[in-house]
Structure formats: C-alpha cells, structure tokens
Amino acid sequence: MFLEQLVNGISVGIIYALVAVGYSLVFGVLHIINLCHGVIYTFGAFMVYIGIVQLELNPILAILISCVLTGMLGLLVDRIGLKPLRDKGSDWTAAMISSIGCSYIITNCLQIAFGSQLIRFPVLLDFGSFQLFGATITSQQVMIAIVAIVLLILLTLIIRGTRVGLAMRSVCQSETAAAINGINVNNIITFTFFLGAASAAIAGALNASYYEYIRPSMGNMMGLKAFSAAVLGGIGSLTGSVIGGVCIGVIEAVAVYFLGGTYQDLVAFFILFLVLLIRPYGILGKKESTKV
Amino acid sequence: MNKKTDRPFEKVKNAFLKTELALSNLWTKFYVRVVVVLAAAALIFICSKTTSLYFQRNLIMVGFYLLLALSLNFIQGYLGHCFIGMAGFYQIGAYATVILTTLHSWPYLPAVLVGCLVTMAIGMLFALATQRLSGTYLCATTLAFFYVELNLIRNWESLTNGAVGIQKIPPANFFGIELSMKNGGYLYVIMLYCLIAMIVTRLIVNSKVGRAIKAVRDDSLVSTLMGVENTKYKIIAYAFCGFFAGLAGSLYGPFVGYLKPTTFTYDMGMIPFVIIILGGIATIKGAILGAVIVAPLAEYLRMLTKSVEFDWLANLDPEQWRYVIYGIILVVMMRFKPKGLLGGQERTPFRLPKGVGRKES
Amino acid sequence: MSLLEVSNVTKKFGGLVAVSDLSFEVNPGEIVSIIGPNGAGKTTVFNMITGLYKLDGGYIKFDGQDISNKKPRQIVEAGISRTFQNIRLFKDMRVIENVLVGEHTKIQYGVFGALLNTRQKREREKKALQHAIDVLESIGLGDYIDSYATNLAYGLQRRLEIARAIATGAKLLLLDEPAAGMNPQESEDLMNFIFSLRDQGYTILLIEHDMSVVMRISDRIYVMDYGKKIASGKPEEVANNPEVIKAYLGDISKFTDEEDEADA
Numbered sequence: 001m002f003l004e005q006l007v008n009g010i011s012v013g014i015i016y017a018l019v020a021v022g023y024s025l026v027f028g029v030l031h032i033i034n035l036c037h038g039v040i041y042t043f044g045a046f047m048v049y050i051g052i053v054q055l056e057l058n059p060i061l062a063i064l065i066s067c068v069l070t071g072m073l074g075l076l077v078d079r080i081g082l083k084p085l086r087d088k089g090s091d092w093t094a095a096m097i098s099s100i101g102c103s104y105i106i107t108n109c110l111q112i113a114f115g116s117q118l119i120r121f122p123v124l125l126d127f128g129s130f131q132l133f134g135a136t137i138t139s140q141q142v143m144i145a146i147v148a149i150v151l152l153i154l155l156t157l158i159i160r161g162t163r164v165g166l167a168m169r170s171v172c173q174s175e176t177a178a179a180i181n182g183i184n185v186n187n188i189i190t191f192t193f194f195l196g197a198a199s200a201a202i203a204g205a206l207n208a209s210y211y212e213y214i215r216p217s218m219g220n221m222m223g224l225k226a227f228s229a230a231v232l233g234g235i236g237s238l239t240g241s242v243i244g245g246v247c248i249g250v251i252e253a254v255a256v257y258f259l260g261g262t263y264q265d266l267v268a269f270f271i272l273f274l275v276l277l278i279r280p281y282g283i284l285g286k287k288e289s290t291k292v
Numbered sequence: 293m294n295k296k297t298d299r300p301f302e303k304v305k306n307a308f309l310k311t312e313l314a315l316s317n318l319w320t321k322f323y324v325r326v327v328v329v330l331a332a333a334a335l336i337f338i339c340s341k342t343t344s345l346y347f348q349r350n351l352i353m354v355g356f357y358l359l360l361a362l363s364l365n366f367i368q369g370y371l372g373h374c375f376i377g378m379a380g381f382y383q384i385g386a387y388a389t390v391i392l393t394t395l396h397s398w399p400y401l402p403a404v405l406v407g408c409l410v411t412m413a414i415g416m417l418f419a420l421a422t423q424r425l426s427g428t429y430l431c432a433t434t435l436a437f438f439y440v441e442l443n444l445i446r447n448w449e450s451l452t453n454g455a456v457g458i459q460k461i462p463p464a465n466f467f468g469i470e471l472s473m474k475n476g477g478y479l480y481v482i483m484l485y486c487l488i489a490m491i492v493t494r495l496i497v498n499s500k501v502g503r504a505i506k507a508v509r510d511d512s513l514v515s516t517l518m519g520v521e522n523t524k525y526k527i528i529a530y531a532f533c534g535f536f537a538g539l540a541g542s543l544y545g546p547f548v549g550y551l552k553p554t555t556f557t558y559d560m561g562m563i564p565f566v567i568i569i570l571g572g573i574a575t576i577k578g579a580i581l582g583a584v585i586v587a588p589l590a591e592y593l594r595m596l597t598k599s600v601e602f603d604w605l606a607n608l609d610p611e612q613w614r615y616v617i618y619g620i621i622l623v624v625m626m627r628f629k630p631k632g633l634l635g636g637q638e639r640t641p642f643r644l645p646k647g648v649g650r651k652e653s
Numbered sequence: 654m655s656l657l658e659v660s661n662v663t664k665k666f667g668g669l670v671a672v673s674d675l676s677f678e679v680n681p682g683e684i685v686s687i688i689g690p691n692g693a694g695k696t697t698v699f700n701m702i703t704g705l706y707k708l709d710g711g712y713i714k715f716d717g718q719d720i721s722n723k724k725p726r727q728i729v730e731a732g733i734s735r736t737f738q739n740i741r742l743f744k745d746m747r748v749i750e751n752v753l754v755g756e757h758t759k760i761q762y763g764v765f766g767a768l769l770n771t772r773q774k775r776e777r778e779k780k781a782l783q784h785a786i787d788v789l790e791s792i793g794l795g796d797y798i799d800s801y802a803t804n805l806a807y808g809l810q811r812r813l814e815i816a817r818a819i820a821t822g823a824k825l826l827l828l829d830e831p832a833a834g835m836n837p838q839e840s841e842d843l844m845n846f847i848f849s850l851r852d853q854g855y856t857i858l859l860i861e862h863d864m865s866v867v868m869r870i871s872d873r874i875y876v877m878d879y880g881k882k883i884a885s886g887k888p889e890e891v892a893n894n895p896e897v898i899k900a901y902l903g904d905i906s907k908f909t910d911e912e913d914e915a916d917a
Contacts, residue, residue, distance in 0.1 A: 518817070
C-alpha cells in the first residue's frame with residue numbers, strides 16, 4: 001500500500017515537474033516568475049478537451065495541436081503583456097502585475113466559455129494496470145512517466161544541443177552580452193515562453209487524463225504547487241524543477257498516507273515556506289550576492 | 293509641433309494644475325475637511341432615505357472594497373509589496389468576529405475588536421515570517437497565504453464549522469442599535485470605517501513611520517543603513533493592513549448573514565488590488581476613485597448591456613466579464629500608467645506646519 | 654586620540670579575501686582618502702564600518718567605542734553615515750523626505766505618537782522638518798525642497814545624498830566616490846563644499862578615483878590594492894611611492910631601463 005502511494009506520488013510529482021519546468025524556463029530568461037503559468041496550463045488542458053471530446057480528434061493529434069495553440073497563447077502573453085514593459089524599461093513589479101492581469105483574462109474567458117463546474121475528461125490510452133512488488137501501477141502512470149521523460153529529453157536536447165538553446169542560455173546569463181552578439185533577445189524570450197507553455201499543455205493533458213476531469217480553476221492550485229516545486233529544486237534549473245516536482249509529489253503522498261487527506265494541499269505550501277525561509281535558491285540553485 | 297494647437301492644450305493643462313493646487317491648499321485647512329466630511333455624511337443620510345435598496349447595497353459594497361483598498365495601500369502603496377491574498381485577511385476578520393458572536397455568544401463590539409486584533413496579529417506574523425523575502429517570491433507567498441488560510445478555515449471544523457459554514461449570523465449591534473438595510477446602519481458604519489482608515493493613513497504617512505515604510509520600499513538596503521529597521525516597519529505596515537481588513541470582515545459577516553469558506557474567493561481579494569492599481573497606489577484619493585470605478589463594475593456592465601441593442605451583448609454575464617475587464621485593467625495600467633491614474637508624484641508642494649520654513653526669502 | 658580606528662580587519666567572501674589585515678585611522682577634523690584600483694576592497698571597508706558586513710577579523714573603534722559588527726542603526730546613532738558609489742536616493746520620495754529619513758534615528762516618537770498626533774509628536778516633527786530645511790539650505794538645495802529626488806540633476810542628487818548623510822547627525826562622513834561623473838567645475842565645487850564641511854566640524858573619510866580632487870583635498874591618503882594597505886601618508890609622499898605607481902600602472906621599470914640604454 002505504501003509503495004502504491006509512493007508510485008502515485010511520483011506520478012503526480014512528474015506532472016508538477018512538467019509545469020515547474022515552464023516556471024524555470026521563463027525565470028531563466030526573464031528573472032521574473034510568470035504568474036500566468038497555471039492558467040496557461042489550464043488552457044492547454046481545455047484545448048485537448050476540445051480536440052478530443054468536441055472535435056473527436058485522435059488524442060495524440062489533439063495534444064499536439066494543443067501544444068501549438070497553448071504555445072501561441074504563451075507567445076501572446078509575452079508579446080502583449082510583457083514585451084512592451086521590457087521596451088519601456090519597467091521594473092519587475094509591473095511585469096508581475098501584468099502577468100497577473102493576463103492570468104485573470106484567460107482564466108475568466110475560460111470560465112465564461114465553459115462554466116465553473118467540473119467537466120468530465122476521458123482517460124487517454126488505458127491499457128489497464130499491472131502489479132509490481134505488490135503495488136498496482138496503472139498504465140496512466142506509465143504513460144505519464146514515458147511522456148515526461150520524452151518531453152524532458154526533448155527540452156534538454158533543445159537547450160543544450162541547438163543554436164536556439166545556446167541563445168537561450170546566453171540570454172539567461174546576460175541579456176546585454178547576448179544582444180551584442182547578434183541574438184534577438186525578444187524572440188528568444190518569446191520562444192522560451194512558447195516552450196514553457198507547450199510543456200504546460202502536455203502536463204495539462206496528462207493531469208486531465210489522470211484525474212478524469214478539468215475545470216477552469218484547476219490551474220490555481222497546480223500553478224502554486226508547481227511554483228513550490230520550482231523553488232524547491234532551484235528556480236531557473238531544469239533538473240531542479242524535475243527534482244522539486246517529484247519531491248513534492250512524493251512528500252504529499254507520504255503525508256496523505258500517514259496524516260490523512262485533509263491537509264494534502266498544505267504540504268506544498270509548507271515546503272514552499274520552509275524553502276524560502278531556509279534556502280531560497282533551492283536545492284540546485286546558487287546563492288546570489290548583491291553588490292552595494 | 294504646431295504652436296497654435298499646443299496653446300489650448302497647455303491652457304487646459306495649466307488650468308487643471310491650478311485648480312488642483314487650489315483644492316489642495318483648501319484641503320490643508322482643518323475646517324474645510326470637517327465641512328467636507330459633514331457634507332458627505334449628509335449626503336449619505338439623504339441616500340439612505342431616498343435611494344433604492346439596490347443602490348444602497350452597491351454603495352455599501354463600494355464602501356467595503358474601499359476599506360479593503362485603504363488597508364491594502366499600507367502594504368502595496370507604501371511598502372511596495374504586491375499582496376494578492378487580501379481575501380485571506382478579509383476572511384479571517386469575518387470569521388473571527390462571527391465565531392465569537394454566534395458560537396460563543398459574545399456581544400458584537402468586543403468581538404469586532406478581537407476580530408481586528410486577530411487579523412492584525414496574523415498580518416504581523418506573516419510580515420515576520422516573510423521578512424527576508426522580496427519580489428515575486430513574496431507575491432507568490434501572499435497567494436499561498438490565502439490558500440493556506442482558506443484550507444485551514446475549511447478543515448478546522450471545531451473552530452469554524454468547516455465547509456458547512458455559519459448560518460443565521462445576528463445583525464451587527466452597535467450600542468443597542470441593530471444595523472439593518474432599513475435604518476441604513478451598514479452604510480453609515482462602513483463609511484465611518486473608511487473615514488477612520490483614511491485619517492489613520494494620513495496620520496501615519498505624515499510621520500516618521502510613514503517615511504520609514506516608504507524608505508523600505510524605495511531602497512531597503514539604504515534605509516537599513518540610515519537606521520530604519522526594515523522588519524519592524526514591515527510588521528507595522530502589515531499590522532495596519534490586517535487591522536482594517538479585519539474591520540471590513542467584521543462588518544461583512546453580519547451584512548451577508550452567513551459565512552462559508554467559499555464566501556471569500558481569490559477574486560474578491562483581487563478587487564482591492566485592481567482598485568489601487570487603477571486609482572493610484574499610495575494615495576487616498578486614488579483608492580476612492582478606484583473603488584467607485586472597479587467595485588460596481590458588474591453593475592456598470594449591466595447598465596451598459598441593457599442599453600445596447602445587440603443580443604449577444606445582453607447575454608453576457610456581467611459577473612464573469614467584470615473579471616476579464618479587471619485583468620485588462622491590470623495589463624493596460626502597467627503598460628501606460630503603472631502608478632495608477634492618480635498615483636505617482638504629487639504636483640503640489642510639500643506641506644509644512646506653521647512656523648517651519650526657509651530662512652531666506 | 655583617533656576618531657575612527659580600524660585595526661587589522663579582514664573580510665572574506667567564501668574563498669576570496671576582499672580585505673586583508675587592514676589598519677588605518679582617521680583623526681577628528683581630518684579629510685582622509687582611500688584610493689586604489691577597482692576591486693581593491695575600498696567599498697568593502699565602508700560596508701564593514703557601517704555594519705553591513707561582519708568582520709572576519711580585527712576590530713573597529715569609533716570615538717573610543719568598539720563598533721565592530723554592530724547593527725547599522727547603532728552605527729548611525731554612534732555618529733557615522735555614508736553615501737554611495739551609485740547614487741542611492743529614495744527615488745519616489747521628495748528631497749525633504751529623503752533628508753527626513755536621514756534624521757529617522759534622531760526623531761523621538763513612535764507609532765502611537767503618530768496615531769494620536771500628540772503634542773510631543775508635533776513638536777518633534779516640527780524640529781525635524783526645520784532641521785531638514787536648514788541642512789538643505791546650507792548645502793544649496795533650498796530651492797528644491799519639494800522636488801522628487803528622481804527629478805534632480807545628477808550633481809544635485811549627489812549633494813542630496815550628502816545632505817541626507819549629514820542629517821543623521823553624524824560626526825564622521827564616509828563619502829564613496831562623491832566626484833564620480835563630475836566635470837572639473839563640479840569637482841571643484843564639490844571640493845570646496847567638502848572643505849566647508851570640515852570647517853563646520855565634520856570628519857571625512859573619502860573613497861575617490863579623481864586624483865585632482867584627492868591630491869588637493871586630503872590631509873592623508875591610504876592606498877589599497879588586493880585588499881591590503883600598500884602605502885599611506887601625505888599626498889606628495891603617496892604620489893611618488895613606487896608601490897602605488899606599480900599598483901596603478903603596473904611594473905614599468907623595465908621600459909624606463911631600456912630607454913636609458915637606447916639613449917646611451
């Protein structure tokens with residue numbers, strides 16, 4: 001039983017990790033936390049819902065289309081909500097508030113379109129379950145693991161193996177230096193948003209399939225928990241986000257196993273407070289010193 | 293640039309600045325302020341007797357949100373923290389007061405005081421706990437604060453009755469007078485609370501406390517090196533915010549008559565935030581302007597959709613659309629006027645008391 | 654007795670030694686400068702004196718009292734205040750408000766006094782306001798009392814920073830590159846201003862790169878490089894010190910030797 005709970009925790013943790021990756025990517029290039037991210041995740045899940053349930057497309061096709069559409073939403077958020085502020089030289093509070101505004105617009109549009117109730121979501125790719133060391137592992141969980149691994153490998157390849165990825169890493173280090181070397185910083189930032197949003201869309205589809213429902217407010221909790229995961233692992237670090245996500249998923253599952261489910265949601269926040277108090281740069285992050 | 297078209301614009305601008313200066317000078321005189329407050333009170337009296345209940349309810353809600361905006365101003369305007377968990381303080385104040393009056397049969401006013409103090413204490417604890425955080429981390433923590441608080445209220449059943457909530461809240465009782473919509477009591481009281489909050493804001497801002505809080509906002513490191521203990525003043529700012537938000541909550545419970553964990557939503561907590569961003573951060577008049585525009589936005593939308601011919605427009609639910617517009621307000625304000633419509637640098641000179649001034653003429 | 658005594662102080666950041674076994678002193682009424690190449694550790698010394706950094710060794714005494722590792726507030730109350738390399742004013746506050754924050758530790762009332770608008774609060778506030786205006790007038794910023802700090806011209810902003818430091822009631826002023834970004838005329842005005850401060854009784858410790866200012870203004874100079882003191886003394890002595898020349902220009906002795914040979 002405990003092992004099974006652990007497996008559940010890992011599965012959920014992987015989903016947290018996929019969303020946390022989006023936070024880290026955006027933080028890496030922009031040094032702000034995209035408070036809109038949870039909502040983008042919700043949008044992704046809803047696009048998959050439209051694709052599969054309303055348009056009756058092939059699930060994989062629906063997910064791919066959702067990735068593109070959600071990526072474009074991320075792009076729009078950056079271009080309309082954030083880039084004008086960068087051009088103006090506004091400080092990060094303005095960007096943060098703007099991202100809050102964007103999250104409001106998107107989440108309420110979804111609510112207007114779909115209502116605020118739960119909507120049933122079909123299970124994707126159900127091949128039953130199997131036993132391993134006495135724990136039941138569902139095909140859902142296997143699918144989550146496989147998709148996540150593929151996605152993370154893809155992201156790592158993009159970031160470490162392509163020119164675009166190199167450009168991304170240089171913008172992370174120094175915008176000015178990157179710009180001097182001919183990199184179009186704004187395009188790179190927008191592309192990063194696209195990647196983060198697409199990952200969130202996939203996480204949204206996986207989550208929807210796992211819990212079998214979606215609702216417009218699903219991004220709120222997920223956004224915060226994934227944020228906790230990113231902070232735990234060290235925001236800005238991809239590996240950190242993965243570690244953070246799985247950690248939070250597992251700790252949550254363990255807490256539920258021993259303490260019951262009432263305070264499940266508080267676990268992530270408890271960890272967030274703890275991390276921010278003790279080691280704000282996370283497990284894999286580096287301490288930043290300020291010069292006077 | 294065409295000088296001929298410039299001149300009328302310049303004239304308008306100068307006229308505007310002159311009136312602003314004249315009004316501001318008038319406002320410095322104590323008797324002017326008293327007269328204005330009395331006039332406002334008279335206006336409210338007339339309102340409560342002549343206008344519809346519908347109008348009064350909306351005015352009361354404007355009052356509630358104005359009070360929340362004024363309390364948020366302490367931390368968002370003067371301390372510079374983005375606090376999006378206001379619903380948390382609101383809820384704590386409401387629950388604390390109502391728990392005492394319904395589950396423990398306390399009289400109303402002492403329960404209000406305790407409710408305010410509890411909310412204030414929690415605000416101060418939050419400031420203490422987050423003293424070393426800044427930036428977006430802090431903002432996300434304020435959101436987490438709301439969800440934690442919501443979770444606790446929902447699950448701590450022995451204290452709060454859990455998800456069922458508290459029904460049949462007795463009406464607020466001020467020295468024997470029970471407030472109701474009929475006697476306009478809620479209207480008077482919420483406006484009185486707002487007045488108190490405005491006076492306290494002014495008193496604090498025009499003192500070393502306010503300056504210290506603003507210094508922490510503008511340059512935390514340098515303020516420390518000038519001898520301003522950052523943590524102390526953060527705690528003070530949050531204390532005021534918590535107190536007045538708790539005050540708003542303490543009246544809200546009796547006003548709606550029942551409380552559930554779901555009564556207070558994240559969206560409600562965002563309304564004071566939008567009010568300040570739109571109206572102007574760190575100004576009282578900005579909060580008033582923002583509250584008047586933002587709080588009854590659903591009603592404005594309703595009036596708008598009714599007067600317009602298009603069917604599809606009339607079918608839109610203003611309750612939902614107001615939030616989309618709030619979001620648009622945030623994005624647009626950040627783009628064009630991040631300090632709010634009435635925020636930013638004041639164009640009037642710094643007010644000096646009598647007997648203080650330059651030696652040279 | 655020296656006003657400020659810095660004795661064998663050391664500061665490490667991880668493996669990097671920013672300041673190493675540094676000792677110097679400043680006597681009352683002196684104008685002392687600390688010079689040296691960038692990264693020599695000069696601002697780190699200021700940060701240690703003002704309580705921002707913990708000392709990793711040694712001690713600092715001010716007016717006979719040990720102020721090592723004390724909190725910034727205590728150091729301000731003891732009588733030391735500073736300005737900054739990059740101007741750090743409170744941008745969204747007015748000129749007079751900036752100076753009033755400088756007076757913060759000297760204004761004796763608290764939250765309750767402010768809320769109840771007590772007579773004590775009103776009187777102390779009046780005193781503080783008048784003092785702030787007097788400081789601003791004495792420094793030539795009397796016309797700008799109402800202006801917002803961010804709207805002032807660069808030279809005036811520098812002066813405001815100094816006004817804020819003076820308003821703390823400090824006896825010792827630490828000025829971190831006050832002449833940075835100034836043209837010769839502005840530097841001249843600044844120099845005269847610093848002399849007038851000294852005449853009013855302030856003691857000044859300066860970090861500066863502008864040699865025309867340093868040489869003319871200083872009673873004594875300390876030279877730092879790589880966190881250590883490499884020379885000290887009167888301006889003329891320091892100017893001709895080969896170690897100092899080496900620190901700034903590198904080892905040029907071999908070039909001068911070759912020239913002599915070529916001439917011969």
